Amino acid sequence: MKYPEGIVKEKGIKNKTSNDKTTKINYTKRGMGLEDDLNVTNSYYREKDIAYIYKKPTPIKLVKVDYKIGKIKEAYFDMPSTTDYNGIYKGKYIDFEAKETTSLTSFPLGNIHSHQLKHLENIYRHKGVAFLIIRFTRLEETFILMEKDLLDFMKENKRKSIPISYMRKKGYKIKIKYQPRLDYLEALRKNGGI
């Protein structure tokens, strides 16, 4: 099961009661991980009227709801059927999944659900701009890997992880800058990905 990024990061902040291991979400104490970088970047694109790309809400399976006050009392995380991000840029359909890895050598493809990989393939086949954004956190390197190059890799390799050498050769590196923080649209444009 995959949890939304904001939560996993908050795991340290526990607020145990006598009965359970419930963790109270602290929305103010987030670090600047890949998801945050993308959120501020997408906000910047919207503010400047450059692109309208959003992170989709995390799918939740509702079980018990109190309608009087709009309170959800029991629910579970659901499997996402698509990627986390999509939107529009200059009339083009943009669709991607973003992942971090602590590995120094390769990105494990098992980190992405198989139906998400299938989804990216569908988008690519229907002429959307489909890609992964992969960050090697300990190397401080972030890459765009176009769906075409991902498909090529999977066709030619039995390996279940993409070596950093392949990312450096085929991927488009995205540099962290002041504004927008992670200018992936510029990286796509500069490298002919769009």
Added chain:
Amino acid sequence: MKYPEGIVKEKGIKNKTSNDKTTKINYTKRGMGLEDDLNVTNSYYREKDIAYIYKKPTPIKLVKVDYKIGKIKEAYFDMPSTTDYNGIYKGKYIDFEAKETTSLTSFPLGNIHSHQLKHLENIYRHKGVAFLIIRFTRLEETFILMEKDLLDFMKENKRKSIPISYMRKKGYKIKIKYQPRLDYLEALRKNGGI
């Protein structure tokens, strides 16, 4: 506050305990409202490899989570910042909001959040295919209203609801059929909306 369709429809099925007014969600007892029609239609489009258009998950603000078992113990419905549906069709970015009304005479624009209307305008300006799908449930009539025609209406009218006459004149009628149930892509194609 807007609740997801599935829930509002289940309001009748109460499962009260001594302490609260919690309603247990029954996922099997759904009728065929507009949302269901769109879900089966979008599934059909995907199965036939025609288009990849999805309903976005309902945004939820998490408060308490038990990570051990992935259970959400307290959460609230959040405001959607975009429309409910988006995706790709023949390389084009598709984006729409779908609403039902019981009115016999007009569709109240107040049924759509102002930021959703703004979102559709942004998508239209960036050359996406943006529209509303409006169903008059008691008249059994379902229309596509293109964003351009919606903007024209709002520019020329101070009225806060769109009369059925305008929908019949400017909208594209979508007929219910066997498969796909609500073929809105065909209605768009036939009328030059795409």
